[in-house]
Amino acid sequence: MSQTYDRRKFLAEMLKFPPATIVLGVIGPVKLLAAAGADEDGYEPTEHYYAMGIRVEECIGCGKCVQACKLENDVPEEPFYFRTWVERYIVYTDGEVQVDSPNGGMEGFPPVADDTFPPVAAGKEILRTFFVPKLCNHCDNPPCVQVCPVGATFKSQDGVVLVDEDYCIGCRYCIQACPYGARFLDPRTHTANKCTFCYHRITKGLLPACVEVCPTQARVFGEIGDRSTPLNRMMRMSHLEVLKPHMNTEPKVYYTALDGEVR
Amino acid sequence: MFKALLKPITDLRAWIRGWSGGLGRRKIPTQIIQLGVIFLAVGVGMFVMRQKFVPETFGDLGHYRGAAVAANAALEPRYSGWQECAICHPDKVETKNKSFHRTVSCEACHGPASDHANRPMRLRPELPVGREPCLACHRYLVSRPTGFPQVIEERHNPVRACTSCHDAHDPTPPERIQECSACHNTIARSKAVSPHAPLDCEVCHEAPAEHKVQPRAHVPKKPFEREFCGTCHAREATPPELIRGVDLTVYEIPRIDLTTHGGTFVCWQCHYQHSPEAR
Numbered sequence: 001m002s003q004t005y006d007r008r009k010f011l012a013e014m015l016k017f018p019p020a021t022i023v024l025g026v027i028g029p030v031k032l033l034a035a036a037g038a039d040e041d042g043y044e045p046t047e048h049y050y051a052m053g054i055r056v057e058e059c060i061g062c063g064k065c066v067q068a069c070k071l072e073n074d075v076p077e078e079p080f081y082f083r084t085w086v087e088r089y090i091v092y093t094d095g096e097v098q099v100d101s102p103n104g105g106m107e108g109f110p111p112v113a114d115d116t117f118p119p120v121a122a123g124k125e126i127l128r129t130f131f132v133p134k135l136c137n138h139c140d141n142p143p144c145v146q147v148c149p150v151g152a153t154f155k156s157q158d159g160v161v162l163v164d165e166d167y168c169i170g171c172r173y174c175i176q177a178c179p180y181g182a183r184f185l186d187p188r189t190h191t192a193n194k195c196t197f198c199y200h201r202i203t204k205g206l207l208p209a210c211v212e213v214c215p216t217q218a219r220v221f222g223e224i225g226d227r228s229t230p231l232n233r234m235m236r237m238s239h240l241e242v243l244k245p246h247m248n249t250e251p252k253v254y255y256t257a258l259d260g261e262v263r
Numbered sequence: 264m265f266k267a268l269l270k271p272i273t274d275l276r277a278w279i280r281g282w283s284g285g286l287g288r289r290k291i292p293t294q295i296i297q298l299g300v301i302f303l304a305v306g307v308g309m310f311v312m313r314q315k316f317v318p319e320t321f322g323d324l325g326h327y328r329g330a331a332v333a334a335n336a337a338l339e340p341r342y343s344g345w346q347e348c349a350i351c352h353p354d355k356v357e358t359k360n361k362s363f364h365r366t367v368s369c370e371a372c373h374g375p376a377s378d379h380a381n382r383p384m385r386l387r388p389e390l391p392v393g394r395e396p397c398l399a400c401h402r403y404l405v406s407r408p409t410g411f412p413q414v415i416e417e418r419h420n421p422v423r424a425c426t427s428c429h430d431a432h433d434p435t436p437p438e439r440i441q442e443c444s445a446c447h448n449t450i451a452r453s454k455a456v457s458p459h460a461p462l463d464c465e466v467c468h469e470a471p472a473e474h475k476v477q478p479r480a481h482v483p484k485k486p487f488e489r490e491f492c493g494t495c496h497a498r499e500a501t502p503p504e505l506i507r508g509v510d511l512t513v514y515e516i517p518r519i520d521l522t523t524h525g526g527t528f529v530c531w532q533c534h535y536q537h538s539p540e541a542r
Contacts, residue, residue: 126405164327
């Protein structure tokens with residue numbers, strides 16, 4: 001009985017590797033396709049890539065979006081928890097900037113000082129003032145996803161940053177990591193919670209609740225890419241800006257007429 | 264204790280040695296067999312733990328549970344979208360979509376309507392009443408964009424519901440002012456709480472219709488003599504029982520003797536007609 005493992009035999013054994021890699025290489029993608037295609041109602045996540053536009057010049061600060069978001073997504077009622085909120089910026093002539101968001105702007109905003117014209121508040125003349133709706137920016141390079149130790153928050157195939165509520169351990173790392181303050185810890189489940197672009201609505205062909213109720217179309221929803229959506233039109237026609245571009249998070253919430261003072 | 268733990272490994276080693284020896288091969292060194300057994304145990308252990316701790320669909324689509332996507336998508340919408348409303352209320356939607364409110368979705372004012380769409384008779388959506396629902400958007404705030412229609416609520420027909428002049432589904436402002444209070448608001452408010460409340464402005468002021476269009480060119484008339492007030496308030500006067508649909512017989516009208524009361528003064532030098540204090 002020969003104990004030698006000669007070159008001929010060795011090469012013959014090595015020939016088995018290429019087919020093995022091919023087989024394994026096929027199994028992976030097939031499994032992936034099966035998981036992706038198994039979605040109900042023929043919704044194909046790989047065919048969509050969602051984003052939102054916010055036209056600051058149209059926002060009237062009525063707070064309907066905040067109300068609708070809370071109702072639609074069962075967000076805790078306390079004035080601390082918001083998936084979306086509206087901020088009011090007041091820039092005075094002396095350069096001071098005042099930002100407020102009483103109850104997230106949900107019940108609208110109180111008049112500043114007295115409603116005089118030209119506008120004067122706190123004895124100072126207002127240079128400019130406007131409302132800025134804010135929400136999760138659904139970053140293309142999301143810092144919250146990077147820091148999650150268990151993989152409970154992720155960017156889905158259609159570009160929406162989601163939270164896996166059943167798998168989240170409530171460590172709050174993502175809340176710390178988000179530069180936009182878009183996340184909170186749900187006091188009932190002790191898991192991270194955030195805007196999902198109303199994922200349950202957009203996958204059924206509906207608009208997110210905040211976009212649905214926005215009376216002035218200050219919020220525009222749609223997709224990035226070839227598909228013709230209101231967002232694509234807005235992006236083509238306007239000068240776009242994003243929040244905190246220097247953070248390199250590549251946000252997918254695009255603002256028009258965004259003032260330099262907005263943080 | 265330690266030996267007892269190692270016993271299975273020693274046994275296995277003896278068995279492998281016997282087996283390899285039986286085949287007549289060169290003997291495998293003991294250290295290699297021991298290491299092999301440990302590696303095998305660790306490998307199996309890791310495999311079992313991975314099976315146990317990594318959730319089922321984890322890694323299917325990326326570094327997350329694939330099932331979480333479906334869980335996020337499984338929620339039921341509460342806002343049904345205006346297209347759903349148009350199925351049963353096409354007239355309202357059609358009117359609205361041609362008006363200034365064309366961008367306002369039904370549910371922006373009426374609240375979430377999914378429940379209503381599913382059980383139309385049982386669960387009714389909100390019916391906004393009063394001024395507050397409209398003022399949420401149309402109250403004057405400095406920060407609102409220029410050109411957006413806004414009102415200062417204290418000055419714009421206070422107390423009256425917006426819907427008494429504007430149709431919420433087609434809110435074009437009325438071309439012609441309908442009420443005197445639209446301009447003469449302070450007077451209207453005083454009169455509303457005075458004994459003269461049931462009297463229309465036209466009872467005392469003869470206003471040409473053009474006054475509402477060109478207020479300064481067509482000025483309404485004012486009473487100019489004591490006898491005008493006397494038609495109701497003189498002792499011997501018999502005021503008409505019905506003035507413009509108001510039954511005056513239910514009121515106790517204060518009477519005076521025109522010849523002795525107030526001398527040569529006219530009534531409005533002492534009494535403010537829109538809120539006459541003397542009873």
